[in-house]
Amino acid sequence: MVCYQIRRYQDEDYEVVREVYATGFVEHLDAVCYQALRQTWIQLLLLSLLCSVQALSGSLTAMLAAAVMALLAGREVVRYLLSQGIQLGLHEDLLDINTSYMREGQVSCFWVAESQGHVVGTVAILPAASHPGIWELKRISVRKEFRGHGIAKALCQTALEFVGSRGVVDIVLFTSMLQTDAHKLYHSIGFRKVEEFVWPSLPAKMIGFMVFRYVYRVPQRQPVEPDTNTSLE
Numbered sequence: 440m441v442c443y444q445i446r447r448y449q450d451e452d453y454e455v456v457r458e459v460y461a462t463g464f465v466e467h468l469d470a471v472c473y474q475a476l477r478q479t480w481i482q483l484l485l486l487s488l489l490c491s492v493q494a495l496s497g498s499l500t501a502m503l504a505a506a507v508m509a510l511l512a513g514r515e516v517v518r519y520l521l522s523q524g525i526q527l528g529l530h531e532d533l534l535d536i537n538t539s540y541m542r543e544g545q546v547s548c549f550w551v552a553e554s555q556g557h558v559v560g561t562v563a564i565l566p567a568a569s570h571p572g573i574w575e576l577k578r579i580s581v582r583k584e585f586r587g588h589g590i591a592k593a594l595c596q597t598a599l600e601f602v603g604s605r606g607v608v609d610i611v612l613f614t615s616m617l618q619t620d621a622h623k624l625y626h627s628i629g630f631r632k633v634e635e636f637v638w639p640s641l642p643a644k645m646i647g648f649m650v651f652r653y654v655y656r657v658p659q660r661q662p663v664e665p666d667t668n669t670s671l672e
């Protein structure tokens with residue numbers, strides 16, 4: 440059993456919040472590499488490279504060395520692309536978390552989960568730039584050692600209750616095809632997947648990297664019906 444509390448973001452959380460985000464992102468490196476290796480054009484490229492090395496050197500060892508080097512080089516390319524993605528997030532809302540989420544009068548907020556004085560998880564919500572009138576759930580991440588204890592679910596529910604109590608009805612979030620743990624989390628909360636699309640960048644198109652859009656409708660409180668059985672007379 441892990442003891443944790445959820446609280447609003449404070450200035451001193453800045454570095455650790457950015458680090459939790461970056462760590463949660465980079466852990467998908469192997470999954471992205473695997474997705475790349477599933478592409479026929481990459482398999483053919485690898486095969487032709489190996490055949491060329493074999494034909495030129497006549498050596499099985501050289502062919503195996505070329506295979507290992509090609510895989511390692513490919514992994515470094517993927518690592519570089521992921522680091523570009525991380526930088527994007529770090530230079531968007533996470534560059535100035537106070538301005539992005541904590542401004543007075545704005546229906547948005549950033550929370551952290553804290554266990555024994557350490558930040559172990561994050562979540563944020565703000566009006567979606569791409570969908571007017573809809574709020575976007577973002578930056579959901581929990582440190583590996585603290586997973587499976589309901590922390591992400593509690594963080595998300597905190598954010599949903601916060602906007603729900605301020606009249607927000609529709610929530611959206613985006614996740615990738617590779618974040619399978621996150622899909623389970625979103626389904627368990629009540630989100631529905633409504634769209635799948637290839638991320639609009641050249642590297643993403645080359646490996647068929649899909650992004651999923653999930654939506655959630657905040658349950659509206661029913662107005663209390665007058666008791667028809669009660670007679671006023």
Ligand SMILES: CC(C)(COP(=O)(O)OP(=O)(O)OC[C@H]1O[C@@H](n2cnc3c(N)ncnc32)[C@H](O)[C@@H]1OP(=O)(O)O)[C@@H](O)C(=O)NCCC(=O)NCCS
Pocket residue numbers: 463464578579580581582585586587588589590591592593613614615618620621623624625627
């Ligand atoms: C996705 C993530 C935030 C889940 O965090 P977590 O604290 O372990 O999740 P919870 O313990 O709150 O689990 C919530 C629900 O998801 C399910 N779930 C989460 N991870 C799961 C896993 N690996 N296998 C099976 N179910 C899982 C839980 O069973 C639970 O469902 P339940 O309430 O019906 O039992 C965490 O894995 C993570 O930080 N991943 C890396 C960053 C990331 O991908 N973020 C998503 C960005 S879109």
